[in-house]
Amino acid sequence: MRIALLSGNRLSLPVAASANVILFVLLALFQLQLAHAESRSLDQVNLASSDDTPTAVSPPKRPTEITVGAYLIGLSRVSPPSEAFPSFEVEMFVDLSWRDHRLAFASPTGQPMVFLEEEAEEKLSEIWSPDIEIQHEVEQRTTDSIELMIFPDGTVQYEESFGAVVNARLDLRRFPFDKQTFDLEIQSFVWDQNELKLIVNEQLLGMDTDFYTPEWTVTGIEALLSQRSEIRDENAFSTFTFRIHATRHGGHYLLRILMPLMFVMVLAWSLLWADPIDRVRIGFIALLTVVATHTVISRSLPRLHYPTFSDILLTICYFYAAVLVVESIWVNRVALKSTERASEIDRKMRWILPLGTSVVLVISILILWI
Incomplete structure (x- = not known):
């Protein structure tokens, strides 16, 4: 009788182990099936959201109006007239503003969301932006500071302080008593005039009259709007031109x-x-x-x-x-x-x-x- 009991216990151990293995396999298959279902559901949600909220790939309306303000901090340098390809260097402050209703949010205080420097660049890459660039640059502009503000009503305000070296077209007929105009053109690289329209913000135009430029005196500035055709697109692009008037010191x-x-x-x-x-x-x-x-x-x-x-x-x-x-x-x-x-x-x-x-x-x- 004792021998029978011992043999019975030995037979029950493999059966219990097999049951545990089967239970573990079934549980793993269930979790795998559940994860697959959640993944498919998430893909469907992402696909639907990408179709419904094209925030980063298209302007909020056509054309989107971008108000532009520019402030001349200083005309840092003008290349000597002996150079075959003259250029000028400026330090400037630019303000861009537009409204994107897709970015509107509830705010009890009415205060905007503020992003600075790297955070501003990261946030700007997540939303739609006019993708502004400077035409005829000799080298890539150097950005000193960036500020991005998003207001509760969806208004976006982008401010940038930068330095740039731009090609110049000099008229030297009156040299060395000549007057020159230096044009800094701002234009969207992606969006043509049907999708983006630049507007001058007269209240944010100006210059620092105390800045000293060797051999030159800045006598005034003006802002111009035009439509420029580019080889990259069959449609023209809205262009903002910040024109600097300067007189050479002929002494x-x-x-x-x-x-x-x-x-x-x-x-x-x-x-x-x-x-x-x-x-x-x-x-x-x-x-x-x-x-x-x-x-x-x-x-x-x-x-x-x-x-x-x-x-x-x-x-x-x-x-x-x-x-x-x-x-x-x-x-x-x-x-x-x-x-x-x-x-x-x-x-x-x-x-x-x-x-x-x-x-x-x-x-x-x-x-x-x-």
């Missing part, structure tokens, strides 16, 4: 180059009272002075297809010195036959040469400045 060129040249020309004019034999040698010295000055100024300019004010002035000085040399040789030959005739020529040239030069110079200035 450096006036004091160190032009005034010494004028002084040499006046001294050369005084030679008309000197002996004709000594005039030729000094006249050639004046001519060489003009050549040297022209060389210095030419190094300050690129290869232009039009004459500048400095080119016209130096050409007049060339003519002035050449006439002085030719007149001196002529008077020297006339004096061999008639001293009175030579003196009469000198008396006339003392007035004709400076007056004629002045008239040509005034006409040239009027042509360039009017």
Whole structure:
């Protein structure tokens, strides 16, 4: 009887273990089936939400109006005119604002959600944004600070302080007394004029009048709106242009180059009272002075297809010195036959040469400045 009981216990142990294994397998299969069902349900929810809330892939309406404000902190640098591809560097503050009803939320206090720096960049990547970029940049702009605010009614306000280097188009006809306009163009990279429209916020336009720029004075700013066609899309893009008006300080060129040249020309004019034999040698010295000055100024300019004010002035000085040399040789030959005739020529040239030069110079200035 004892032997039978022992054998019975030995037989019941494998049966119990098998039952436990079967129960564990059934439980695992049930959990796997439940997880699969939850996954399918979540996929369906995500698919439905992506169809119903296209916040990050499309503008809230067509076209979405973006108000733009810009403030010039400073014109940091303008490349020298000798560069073939001139550029300018600015420090600016830009404010963009639009309304996206999909971002509206309930707020008892009415306070906006505020995101700064990295948080602002991350949040901006999660919502729809105008994807603004600066046209004709020499290099990617450097962002100093970012602030993103989302108000309860869905209004989004984006503020950025940055520095940028942009290509410049210079008109050097009046160099070194020229005035230039530097254009910074802001445009959406993705959304054309049918989907996005830029609007100027006049209250947020301005400039820092205390900022000092070497060799330049910023005289004013203005904002322009236009439609620009790009090769990347068949439709035009709404473009905001922030135009900077600046005047070059011509004192450096006036004091160190032009005034010494004028002084040499006046001294050369005084030679008309000197002996004709000594005039030729000094006249050639004046001519060489003009050549040297022209060389210095030419190094300050690129290869232009039009004459500048400095080119016209130096050409007049060339003519002035050449006439002085030719007149001196002529008077020297006339004096061999008639001293009175030579003196009469000198008396006339003392007035004709400076007056004629002045008239040509005034006409040239009027042509360039009017």
